[in-house]
Amino acid sequence: MFSISVFSQIKVLKNESLVEIGKDNSVGLYKKEDKFTINYQDLNTSNLNTIRSFSFQNLNGDVLGLYKLIMDGFVTAIPEENIILELPNDIIELHYEKNYGQQTVQFIQIINKNRKYIGKSQFLTQKQVEKVFGRTNGKYALYDRPAPGAHSNSKSGSNTASAASPSSGNGGKKSKK
Secondary structure: OHHHHHHHHOOOOOOOOOEEEEEEOOEEEEEEOOEEEEEEEOOOOOOOOOEEEEEEEOOOOHHHHHHHHHHHHHHOOOOOOOEEEEOOOOEEEEEEEEEOOEEEEEEEEEHHHOOOOEEEOOOEOHHHHHHHOOOOOOHHHHOOOOOOOOOOOOOOOOOOOOOOOOEOOOOOOOOOO
């Protein structure tokens, strides 16, 4: 009789896990409902076990927009400046660089929009970006579809800013004069 009252405070919650869209080494793209998350091993910390992530909603085809934006950097000459993207919680810079004669891109995350806290992913080649964004395994079809097991009747009250709004130079900030 007493054991029932002890456990009456514990509820079993439904485990809604992330669906992996694609992954290469230490960088991966995951989806939960209409929220996408990129996880990466932070090379900017002395502890190489630090995993960081940034997330955004797929409001206006932002995942595909981000993919195309990154791929455009491989087609043209290396951008002279980082491409700066503002997400709801973070600022992401796409840094292009040639490594061993091959053009690569790196995610630089300004955590909580505070330049004091910066995370850096590994450099990714064009093929690695295609793998992360699910282009090689066909999972890019999940961009606009609900993830398997996700409920279509759940309503999200969050309305976040679009992720794929590139700017360069001053990061789209207004100068105070």
